Amino acid sequence: MTMAAKMTCLSCGQINRVPIPKLDAGPKCAKCGERLVSGLVAELDVRLHNKATGQDEMPIIVDYWAPWCGPCRTMAPEFAKAALRLKTKARFAKIDTEQHPEISQKLGIRGIPLLILYSGGREVARLPGARPATDIEAFILENINADG
DSSP: OOOEEEEEOTTTOOEEEEEGGGGGGOOBOTTTOOBSSOSSEEEOOHHHHHHHHHHOSSOEEEEEEOTTOHHHHHHHHHHHHHHHHTTTTOEEEEEETTTOHHHHHHHTOOSSSEEEEEETTEEEEEEESOOOHHHHHHHHHHHHHHHO
16 A cells, blocks of 8 residues: 655645655645645645644645744745755644734744644744754754654
């Protein structure tokens, strides 16, 4: 039996079940046709954030940021580099905490940028502050390997 992971389409919100061995093939959403594993950073709204972080079985790392935040803007290209390198290990997304302040309140976010790694519908670990791609990658790999 092939192992599969439940993934929320970060474009339309459709839940998809994807065989793990097929992640390199660039699986697409059954509803809208967008790639589920692209190596790009997806921009989330609150609905997609809550669905993906609460249900997805493939790890997802979310960058909590704001446009006025200098360190957030500095880290964005590094986050994108890590997303490309780890595209079959974790999905990458970001949410604007200025546009969606309820997220900061719900998660107890006191400072940005903040990366939170989720897997299996639960928070796995947090990494505060602007980081280079190598630190982001190491954080993800260390925590998804420790998670199971």
